Amino acid sequence: MSLLEPEILSVTETTRQIKNLVEANFPYTWVIGEISNCTIAHSGHVYLTLKDDNAQLRAVIWKRTASRLKFQLEDGMEVVAAGPIEVYQARGTYQLNIEQLLPQGVGALELAFRQMQEKLAAEGLFEPEHKQAIPRFPRKIALVTSPTSAAVRDMLLVITRRWQASDLIIVPVAVQGEGAAEQIAAGIEVAAQLPGVDTIITGRGGGSLEDLWAFNEEVVARAIFNCPIPIISAVGHEIDISIADLVADRRALTPSEAAELAVPLQTDVLATLTHWRGQLATNLKQRARQICLQLDALAARPALTRPMDLIHNRASQLDELDRRLKRSTRELVSRLQSETRHLASALEALSPLKVLSRGYSITRLAGETEQAASEIIKSIDQVKPGDTINTNIADGTITSQVQKVTAASEEKTDLA
Numbered sequence: 001m002s003l004l005e006p007e008i009l010s011v012t013e014t015t016r017q018i019k020n021l022v023e024a025n026f027p028y029t030w031v032i033g034e035i036s037n038c039t040i041a042h043s044g045h046v047y048l049t050l051k052d053d054n055a056q057l058r059a060v061i062w063k064r065t066a067s068r069l070k071f072q073l074e075d076g077m078e079v080v081a082a083g084p085i086e087v088y089q090a091r092g093t094y095q096l097n098i099e100q101l102l103p104q105g106v107g108a109l110e111l112a113f114r115q116m117q118e119k120l121a122a123e124g125l126f127e128p129e130h131k132q133a134i135p136r137f138p139r140k141i142a143l144v145t146s147p148t149s150a151a152v153r154d155m156l157l158v159i160t161r162r163w164q165a166s167d168l169i170i171v172p173v174a175v176q177g178e179g180a181a182e183q184i185a186a187g188i189e190v191a192a193q194l195p196g197v198d199t200i201i202t203g204r205g206g207g208s209l210e211d212l213w214a215f216n217e218e219v220v221a222r223a224i225f226n227c228p229i230p231i232i233s234a235v236g237h238e239i240d241i242s243i244a245d246l247v248a249d250r251r252a253l254t255p256s257e258a259a260e261l262a263v264p265l266q267t268d269v270l271a272t273l274t275h276w277r278g279q280l281a282t283n284l285k286q287r288a289r290q291i292c293l294q295l296d297a298l299a300a301r302p303a304l305t306r307p308m309d310l311i312h313n314r315a316s317q318l319d320e321l322d323r324r325l326k327r328s329t330r331e332l333v334s335r336l337q338s339e340t341r342h343l344a345s346a347l348e349a350l351s352p353l354k355v356l357s358r359g360y361s362i363t364r365l366a367g368e369t370e371q372a373a374s375e376i377i378k379s380i381d382q383v384k385p386g387d388t389i390n391t392n393i394a395d396g397t398i399t400s401q402v403q404k405v406t407a408a409s410e411e412k413t414d415l416a
Helices: 009-027 108-123 150-162 180-193 218-225 244-249 255-262 267-297 305-348 352-357 408-415
Strands: 029-038 046-051 056-061 076-081 085-088 094-099 098-101 142-145 167-172 199-204 231-235 364-367 388-393 396-399
Touching: 009 085, 029 056, 076 094, 108 218, 108 244, 142 150, 142 180, 150 167, 150 199, 150 255, 167 180, 180 199, 180 218, 199 255, 218 244, 231 244, 231 255
Parallel strands: 056 094, 142 167, 142 199, 199 231
Antiparallel strands: 029 046, 029 076, 046 056, 076 098, 085 094, 364 388, 388 396
16 A cells, blocks of 8 residues: 555444544543533433533433432533543444532532422422421330431430330331431331321431431431321431421421420429319319308308298288289279279160150161161152051150151242
């Protein structure tokens, strides 16, 4: 081959050489950029693009790495990504194979905490109306925590020292590491199903944010929210606030404080009972004295000391009422009799017989029917010559026959 002749490479060979060159020079690269076109495939792999003002770089996060991310990826988020740059020889493209991903300006766990807090708050899991009251005198308490931790020893010591009337059950779970969140959620469900349990405490002692992270997982938050038994959350120290603290019915600053919140102080309860016992005895004595005074006042009443006086008074009143009733009755009868006589006189003066005795008469048309015979003649139009009439006077009845009927106007003319 001539020295002037160029070496002709196939596409495959050219791409292979580029692949070897790129991957050899970029075995592990840190890149800062803004996420765009972020897509999560059904396989669990995440495909995205990192870009700045002048360029862009394709990237991929394989499922195994993506499942370990604590925060959610969003377009527009500025991140620092790290991993090897690989060339996809079949297409002749290159991409960053992301093995580490850190949000820029805030830690990954802090960002994940904020995202989870916003999500659950939007669903109402932190609202006060969902909080249950912690029993004042619990009968059985379940501790969902690590059985070998200092926190569980502190809780047992505080509870047994303050209140010995509650039974204690430890539901052992891992409180950090892989799978701890799922164990805590399952432990809460188990505790809620134990017979007689009326209070649950879950939590652990202090540690880093990574150590406490199991109590920030969504599975734990939903297990607490759905639990029918009141839950006290005690995660870390006073400055540590977890998602579990926000969802729980009561938050304790430390596991020891959770134990104090769960049970009353026995000496305080006994002192309260002693106080109320004394108060009750004092009230009963005072009430008894009042009753005795009332009984003495009742016993001193005349109705009990001189019962016959009341009977005699009532008998005298009864006699007086009897006399007044008889007198009123006589007066009423006399008044009615007088009124009756007056009415009788008035009726007698208006009686037809009385009128007849003064020279008046009543004339009726004699007829075959009772109605016709009782009809009083008031007008000449009622009779005609030849009719038979009956005239009633004071001492009898005169029967006569009409000979002639003359009108009053004609009589006046004759007289004139």
